[in-house]
Amino acid sequence: MRRLPAGVRTWLALVPAGVVVLIWLAAMFTAVRSSLGVSRLRGWSQASTDAYGALLDDPLFWEALWFTLRITVVSTVIAAVLAVALAAALRRRGPVLRALAAVPVPVPHLVAAVLGVLWLGPGGLADRLLGGMPLDLVRDPAGWGVILVYVYKEAPFLMLVVLAAWGPAVAAREEAAATLGLGPLRRLGLVVWPAIRPALLTGSAVVAAFAIGAFEVPLVIGPTAPETLSEYALQAGRGATLDGRALSYAALVVMSALTVVVGALAALGLRRRDA
Amino acid sequence: MLAVALAAVVPVLTLLVRALADEWRSPAVVPQRFGTRGVRDAFADAGGAAEAIANSLTVAALATALAVAIAWPAARAIGERRLRRPGVVWVALGLPALVPPFATGAGLSEWAIRLGLADSLAGLVIAHLVPVLPYVVLILASGFGAEVRSIEEAGAVHGAGPLRRLVGVTLPAIAPTLAVAALMGFLVSWSQYGLSLAVGGGIPMLPLVLVPFVGSDPQVAAVLSLVFLAPAILAVAVALALAGRRAGPAAVV
Secondary structure (H helix, E strand, O other): OOOOOOOHHHHHHHHHHHHHHHHHHHHHHHHHHHHHHHHHHEEEEEEOOHHHHHHHOOHHHHHHHHHHHHHHHHHHHHHHHHHHHHHHHHOHHHHHHHHHHHHOOOOOOOHHHHHHHHHOOOOOOHHHHHOOOOOOOOOOOOHHHHHHHHHHHHHHHHHHHHHHHHHHHHHHHHEEEEHHHOOOHHHHHHHHHHHHHHHHHHHHHHHHHHHHHHOOOHHHHHOOOOHHHHHHHHHHOOOOHHHHHHHHHHHHHHHHHHHHHHHHHHHHHHHHHHH | OOHHHHHHHHHHHHHHHHHHEEEEEOOOOOOOOOOOHHHHHHHHHHHHHHHHHHHHHHHHHHHHHHHHHHHHHHHHHOOOOOOOOOHHHHHHHHHHOOHHHHHHHHHHHHHHHHHHOOOOHHHHHHHHHHHHHOOOOHHHHHOOOOOHHHHHHHHHHHOHHHHHHHHHHHHHHHHHHHHHHHHHHHHHHHOOOHHHHHOOOOOOOOOHHHHHHHHHOOOHOOOOOHHHHHHHHHHHHHHHHHHHHHHHHOOOO
């Protein structure tokens, strides 16, 4: 058998994965098309941005957008700070303790939300143990229950990401900095931070994108109002009218665009470092 | 240290107690009566939980197997640094993982209807490939590289054919990475909520069947949550075993 040139073989190796990426692109194309009101009943000639106009005019959409962004930013920032603290505390410990600390990572978000309800709901375990809860976290309109579940899930995940970057090479540089007389805070800022920053940035982008799009957690432990963007999109599509369908897809397109922006911001942050 | 261990064990314990508490009136911290009412009700015919578990298992297993096969050549090319522009490939693979699966699923549902795959397990498997594949490629790529390449070449020098090289050399060399990639792929598919909701139509999947019980019957919700948690427990067991082996008997903690 004659061997193909190396360049061609490399491209062929990417074809199967490329097909899956094409399936995703086809899905995104259909979502955009449907958001423009195009369907089998209404052709491209009737495409319009009416649904986006309706979104902008709908106060419920703006509420959902702010609520989603708030939950995402607050949970991601808390998880990232906690992750660095956890990593600092555990990096000199053995791998077994690290594995235990990482237990929430493979736990499905939905199970974490069910646990949240069991512990924090009215008549829940915390309520019984403390003899009354100081604040209501389940179905809380400020979304603290949702935020708590995300932090429980994502802080250990980001800790793993940070630990992977905070290896022996960084520890050696830290020691060098210590012998030069740098205090712990300046070592963290000048030696550790540049080493863990790219990993933390990438991991945080993944976490934030998940929080923007997921809805099993808000569904189980979040308030009925305000809704998250995905709950809003689900509700809008329930009516089974063509306009409702376009509105639902428009909300989904906005949501997808937000995650792409998050990814792009992370990529920009990484690039600025390289330059 | 104790706090970390507690935080790891308490969730499972909570679910276990809640699942077996036939009677647990407030404000008691310990249930009044233990029993298997929750298990019986969870698997009663009307709930469809057994079917949902079977569906979730089938879809996750098939999506993972397909993803590993699809990811393999790409992961090799990336791991062996044969790509001139790896950044382009990472963006192409990263975006499907970043964009909400619910949005992907909503777009795919229209295609599924057109292609006759709506409300079918095949449609769900194809849809699950989209979020599963990026993670499998990412992990698998870390296992390939110059080392695997050179022992394969050693195998070739000693006269092993392509199949014997794959089974006798490549697979054993990459087995730990492959196991982690497959486990991760399985977990990503197993945990999908919005994607299955959008594409599956009326097909019962475990997370979809679980949610209504959280409000209506917390005991049944706890039983199903334990089933939903099982693959994660397996993942933790694997991680602990690997951690123990790496550290040796001394200094594990």
